Amino acid sequence: MLDKLKDLCLLDGISGDEGAVREYIIDKIGDKAEIRVDNLGNLIAFCKGKNTPKNKIMVSAHMDEVGMIVTYVNSDGTLKVSSVGGVDPRVVFGRRVKIGRNNVLGVVGGKAIHNLTAEERKKSVPFDKLTIDIGVDSREEALKLVRLGDSVRFVSDFVEYGEGFVKCKAIDDRAGCAIMLRMIEEGVEYDTYFTFVVQEEIGLRGSTCAAFTVAPDYAVVLESTTAADIPSASGEKRVCELGKGPVVSYMDRHTMYDRELYELAFSAAEEKCLPCQTKTMVAGGNDAGAIHVSRGGVKTAAVSLPCRYLHSPSCVINKADFENAYVLTKLILDRTYNK
Amino acid sequence: MDTFEILSQLCSAAGVSGAEGSAAEAAAKLLEEYGEVTLDNALGSVICKVGSWADGKPVMLLDAHIDEIGMIVTYITEDGFLKISGCGGLDTRLLLAQQVTVYGKEKLTGIVTSTPPHLEKDSSVAPDLDSVFIDIGFTSRENAAKYVSLGDRVLIENKAERLAGSRVTSKAIDDRSGCAAILKTLELLNGQQTAYNIAVCFSTQEEVGERGAKTTAYDISADYAIVVDVSFARTHYESEEECGIMGKGAMIGIAPSLSREMSDSFISLAEEKGIPYQLEVMSGKTGTNADAIGVSGSGTKAVTISIPEKHMHTPVEIVDINDIDNTALLIAEYLKRV
Numbered sequence: 001m002l003d004k005l006k007d008l009c010l011l012d013g014i015s016g017d018e019g020a021v022r023e024y025i026i027d028k029i030g031d032k033a034e035i036r037v038d039n040l041g042n043l044i045a046f047c048k049g050k051n052t053p054k055n056k057i058m059v060s061a062h063m064d065e066v067g068m069i070v071t072y073v074n075s076d077g078t079l080k081v082s083s084v085g086g087v088d089p090r091v092v093f094g095r096r097v098k099i100g101r102n103n104v105l106g107v108v109g110g111k112a113i114h115n116l117t118a119e120e121r122k123k124s125v126p127f128d129k130l131t132i133d134i135g136v137d138s139r140e141e142a143l144k145l146v147r148l149g150d151s152v153r154f155v156s157d158f159v160e161y162g163e164g165f166v167k168c169k170a171i172d173d174r175a176g177c178a179i180m181l182r183m184i185e186e187g188v189e190y191d192t193y194f195t196f197v198v199q200e201e202i203g204l205r206g207s208t209c210a211a212f213t214v215a216p217d218y219a220v221v222l223e224s225t226t227a228a229d230i231p232s233a234s235g236e237k238r239v240c241e242l243g244k245g246p247v248v249s250y251m252d253r254h255t256m257y258d259r260e261l262y263e264l265a266f267s268a269a270e271e272k273c274l275p276c277q278t279k280t281m282v283a284g285g286n287d288a289g290a291i292h293v294s295r296g297g298v299k300t301a302a303v304s305l306p307c308r309y310l311h312s313p314s315c316v317i318n319k320a321d322f323e324n325a326y327v328l329t330k331l332i333l334d335r336t337y338n339k
Numbered sequence: 340m341d342t343f344e345i346l347s348q349l350c351s352a353a354g355v356s357g358a359e360g361s362a363a364e365a366a367a368k369l370l371e372e373y374g375e376v377t378l379d380n381a382l383g384s385v386i387c388k389v390g391s392w393a394d395g396k397p398v399m400l401l402d403a404h405i406d407e408i409g410m411i412v413t414y415i416t417e418d419g420f421l422k423i424s425g426c427g428g429l430d431t432r433l434l435l436a437q438q439v440t441v442y443g444k445e446k447l448t449g450i451v452t453s454t455p456p457h458l459e460k461d462s463s464v465a466p467d468l469d470s471v472f473i474d475i476g477f478t479s480r481e482n483a484a485k486y487v488s489l490g491d492r493v494l495i496e497n498k499a500e501r502l503a504g505s506r507v508t509s510k511a512i513d514d515r516s517g518c519a520a521i522l523k524t525l526e527l528l529n530g531q532q533t534a535y536n537i538a539v540c541f542s543t544q545e546e547v548g549e550r551g552a553k554t555t556a557y558d559i560s561a562d563y564a565i566v567v568d569v570s571f572a573r574t575h576y577e578s579e580e581e582c583g584i585m586g587k588g589a590m591i592g593i594a595p596s597l598s599r600e601m602s603d604s605f606i607s608l609a610e611e612k613g614i615p616y617q618l619e620v621m622s623g624k625t626g627t628n629a630d631a632i633g634v635s636g637s638g639t640k641a642v643t644i645s646i647p648e649k650h651m652h653t654p655v656e657i658v659d660i661n662d663i664d665n666t667a668l669l670i671a672e673y674l675k676r677v
Contacts (some may be wrong), residue, residue, distance in 0.1 A: 003621065088455075090435045090453075093432055093433045094432065105508070109574065109657075110575070112650065113428060124432055124463055133649060133650075133657060134503050135657065137586065161476045162477050226452055226458055228455070230452040230454075232472065239515075308450070309453045311455050312436030314437070
């Protein structure tokens with residue numbers, strides 16, 4: 001599963017440009033599930049089980065990652081960008097990025113620190129002031145290499161470090177995709193729909209349509225969520241912690257989660273002595289927000305990996321949490337198929 | 340050797356101020372073919388006496404600094420995170436969620452802590468070193484301390500990679516591109532005798548106050564010095580009068596603290612040979628090793644020849660290979676004058 005995670009994270013797929021990720025997944029599961037790609041680019045995989053369950057179940061993860069998009073080329077050949085999804089401009093400044101279909105290398109920079117006033121040094125560079133330098137001096141030269149609307153992706157390698165930690169870009173939500181890949185490859189006991197959806201980061205758009213199409217009774221969303229277990233945060237501000245198991249939420253900014261499924265997840269975890277935690281703040285949101293209000297409503301749970309530095313080029317998860325999220329998801333499904 | 344290849348070899352080596360060992364060795368290896376190289380001075384600078392020195396010739400020092408901007412570990416928290424301080428004036432605006440390498444007992448990956456946008460209300464404040472930690476994936480001080488000691492250096496790694504045309508981005512272009520220009524100068528001289536006894540110094544600890552150059556200048560006791568460092572190339576929000584222009588050649592320094600005689604001869608030589616150049620006028624000291632070298636011993640005539648660079652003191656510095664080559668050409672022609 002870790003190898004697949006690595007492959008998936010290193011693929012580029014900002015919202016609206018998820019093709020490479022979808023192709024990879026199709027290549028892996030094309031012969032193991034009935035698959036279709038809808039008009040938005042969602043990949044819907046129906047996995048036939050040994051039995052037909054009482055409830056129609058949908059498991060969902062999103063393929064897209066946050067990034068940027070080229071909006072303008074300055075006369076000096078530098079590029080202006082907007083963020084795609086929620087990106088803090090401070091994790092973009094001073095980075096390498098890859099741009100467009102030609103994978104043009106660029107760097108995000110600005111005025112040298114030496115030439116800033118004391119006041120300016122205290123301020124971050126906001127998105128509307130960020131420029132990308134690709135090594136040319138004019139708009140004409142730049143436009144030979146890039147086009148407006150080109151995707152701009154973080155450059156970040158996949159690294160295992162410390163006591164079982166993994167760092168890469170796009171772990172949000174390729175980790176969810178990797179868990180679903182494993183479940184499909186291993187085969188399911190009961191018929192299950194797996195949806196690899198697009199455009200989560202710009203407003204849960206892919207899942208809106210995928211949920212409509214699948215029309216499930218129950219849904220489990222696999223995600224990554226905000227862990228702030230760093231020394232500068234204490235108490236509830238840490239939200240959740242790496243190494244303490246997958247996160248099952250009761251509420252976030254988009255969803256009041258089905259209480260029965262929430263309890264079911266914790267009792268299943270307890271039964272199997274599996275670590276499991278919830279968030280200590282109402283923060284973030286995920287595709288559950290769109291899925292649980294699809295059609296006449298869907299009972300929905302979210303199983304999330306606690307992830308540090310979410311939406312940056314350096315997302316960090318713990319390998320044990322990753323494995324445990326897979327195990328917990330299976331436990332929840334087993335208890336939901338014929339509920 | 341190809342200039343990009345030289346730059347690439349130099350930039351990929353680690354050399355945070357005061358811990359320049361790897362970078363100094365990489366540079367020493369490239370210098371060996373030009374003369375006797377020594378590294379055994381107190382502050383660790385790379386010194387090379389080029390070719391064989393003849394009696395009575397004035398000594399010309401070619402200097403570039405080998406150290407680079409970085410960080411140093413100052414504390415390990417109970418839960419195994421590191422606190423850091425700067426080695427040199429790092430641009431701290433780029434710290435959040437940055438991947439770093441901690442040069443501990445072994446090389447360790449670390450991530451600079453950051454709070455995701457979901458929890459952060461104000462993204463307009465630039466981080467500083469006090470507000471961040473380095474996450475090396477350990478969960479206790481005890482475990483972290485098996486690999487990391489206070490005083491270990493920390494680097495944001497970025498190997499040299501080509502951008503469009505002749506542009507290159509890397510960490511440590513400041514001032515490995517200066518070292519590369521000097522190596523190219525020696526290649527162009529190709530063993531030819533000049534009017535000088537030439538010494539090369541790739542000096543340490545420039546970023547923390549030109550300390551390596553201070554001591555090597557004393558040891559070498561040069562009559563003249565050419566200091567090759569980087570200077571500001573214009574970026575999008577900068578005005579023409581503040582900066583040089585990338586790709587338009589070396590920037591010849593003019594300053595009260597520099598030798599006007601050397602500046603003038605560089606300018607007339609560049610004109611005469613048709614070598615592209617720009618002027619960099621400074622009103623006092625230069626902020627380079629020329630400041631220390633100029634007042635070493637009973638004084639050295641010094642000039643700065645600067646290579647235009649964008650994004651100084653970041654891991655995404657940019658230089659134009661043609662500027663390095665033209666800097667080398669200009670200095671080689673200067674040394675060849677009779």
